[in-house]
Amino acid sequence: MFLKNVWYVAGPSSDFGEDVVSRRICDRPVAFYRKSDGSIAALHDRCPHRFVPLSMGQREDDSLRCGYHGLRFGPDGVCDDKPAGDQENPAKICTQHFAVEERYGYAWIWMGEAENAKPAMIPDFSFITSGEFKCEAGYLKVQGHHELITDNLLDLSHVNYLHPQISGGSHWSEWDNRVEVDGNTVWSRLSRPNQKPGAFQKMLWGSDSERGDGRGDVRWDAPSVLYANTAITEVGADIETSGFHTPSAHFLTPETATSTHYFWVTGRNMAKDDEKVSAMMEKGVGEVFETQDGPMVEAEQEAMGNSTDFLAHKPLILKADAAGIRARRILRKLIRDEQETEGSTAVQEVVE
Structure with missing residues (x-):
């Protein structure tokens, strides 16, 4: 059992660039990549369709497309493109996204729900x-x-x-x-x-x-x-x-x-x-x-x-x-x- 509503260090900020980095944290695979605005996106590295890692797919702008059947997920975790359109599955498809803050030269990830993240809880390492x-x-x-x-x-x-x-x-x-x-x-x-x-x-x-x-x-x-x-x-x-x-x-x-x-x-x-x-x-x-x-x-x-x-x-x-x-x-x-x-x-x- 892991505490979720808290900050964990994902790694030095220099670890994360345009290429997707997959890192297991609290026994969950997380796909990290730096978006076009310079901030770091973090998605559950698991497609909800066949459970394969999204990091095995392709990056398209600020989204990740699954390399197996083509579902594409934005940095908010929402599927923003279905190859067969909504006729295939009209339901909203999502994978979890995580809040990331960069401080003291490191990327910190909040493993709970992103909307509950509290940057003020990051301890002082100034x-x-x-x-x-x-x-x-x-x-x-x-x-x-x-x-x-x-x-x-x-x-x-x-x-x-x-x-x-x-x-x-x-x-x-x-x-x-x-x-x-x-x-x-x-x-x-x-x-x-x-x-x-x-x-x-x-x-x-x-x-x-x-x-x-x-x-x-x-x-x-x-x-x-x-x-x-x-x-x-x-x-x-x-x-x-x-x-x-x-x-x-x-x-x-x-x-x-x-x-x-x-x-x-x-x-x-x-x-x-x-x-x-x-x-x-x-x-x-x-x-x-x-x-x-x-x-x-x-x-x-x-x-x-x-x-x-x-x-x-x-x-x-x-x-x-x-x-x-x-x-x-x-x-x-x-x-x-x-x-x-x-x-x-x-x-x-x-x-x-």
Whole structure:
């Protein structure tokens, strides 16, 4: 079950041009293409006649014609041309269309009814386009449920064991970890005063100090889009306005119940013009998840089989799991409320 009335990242804006791109999101194939006015159209990539992908057909102006029997669908999902005319089937023929918004260099898709889309619900990732940070981006396909990756990102206690090369020798037990809930947003706030920076931080921080005040805050919004900001500054200095900051975005878009599109962006406010550092960050961030976090998440999913309800397996819960548990509970409630609303609407329509 997926939350529908929410925004998912379909991919970088640069992925979508005049050619049709088919991408499975929430276990539904979606055909994307950029219209003549520059905006992105998104249609259910499934002809209602014989269920073949519309992306296998031809694009005609701003419409897609099915390559099997020639039905043509406009960007609003309505069939605007029937080869045999209305004598063949006078009924209105449609396929679902989805609302798409472009923001922060990415295309966001609303998987519910397009008329209900609320652009104001897209979370803030303005660091990507602010110009304050040099950003690198990448993509991974993870064979695991998106909530398992959310758990990984909200819980930084694993860093010492899975990523010793970036831990700096300090331990999670020495840090102050607070979980905050603001509406449907979850924050995991990690304060690390007087810590020894990791090798990467030390290299780019540009300070001769052996220790500094650090933090690692992570924000989660449903269904699974996360913002993180790891920073370090001089002991006693204002970490909001000084020091080395590496904000990052983690867009986890379910492909199916057990596979996830993972789009990531990482930024830095130092050595912004150093191309060697850019190449190192682009390669390093991808490799860390591909060779360390990713295999762990995929091992979790393999152990669970086709199940996606992690808590139903009655796992041992540790202190560091608090933020992930909060996120799971909020998502479950949002899905439940959405289904109850849809059920009530369907009953009302039948009564009327």
